[in-house]
Amino acid sequence: MNNLSKTLLGGVAVTALAAGSAVAAPSHPAMHVTALHAGHAVNKTKFHIPGKQHITYTYNIYSSDSASSVDQDIFGTYYKWNSAPNGVYTLCSNPKQKVKTPKKTVYGSTKADTESYSFGCPSGLTVFHGDAWTNKTGVAGNTDTWHSALKGSFQGPSAKYKGTINFNVSVNIF
DSSP states (O other): OOHHHHHHHHHHHHHHHHHHHHHHSOOOOOOSEEEEETTEEEEEEOOOOTTOSEEEEEEEEEEEEOTTOSSEEOTTOOEEEOBOTTSSOBTTOOOOEEEEOOSBOSSEEEEEEEEEEOSSOTTOOEEEEEEEEEESSOOSSOEEEEEEEEEEEEEOSSSEEEEEEEEEEEEEEO
């Protein structure tokens, strides 16, 4: 067996050992912001500066919806802040949070909305906050836009934090 074959086989063995332990390990803990995408919780970000007392993110959300839509949830806008009451962020926490969204947009109206899911949390349901949109014109071919924000207060591993997620939402009407 030549040196190239030995090196390749050695690399495969090391990869197999690493992959086995990675698969067997429990999932990573929740981070301080979690998004809801198609019924699945997705950890979005983690900050490493414990001295910050206010955290701000801005997300651009692009979606499309039918011209006949009535109170349609805009997927991609459903998020929640997580707390770390025992030093570790947990998806099961429900800290104080609220969505601010405009009542009227160019082609429709929006309202703050919630989606609740059970992820096996002992405290019950986990609540995600987002935007619901209604097309008031019934016209296809336009794009409606608005700005909304999720504001919340949550406990970090070592301090209390306030956070804001700004959403720039664009909905293509078909």
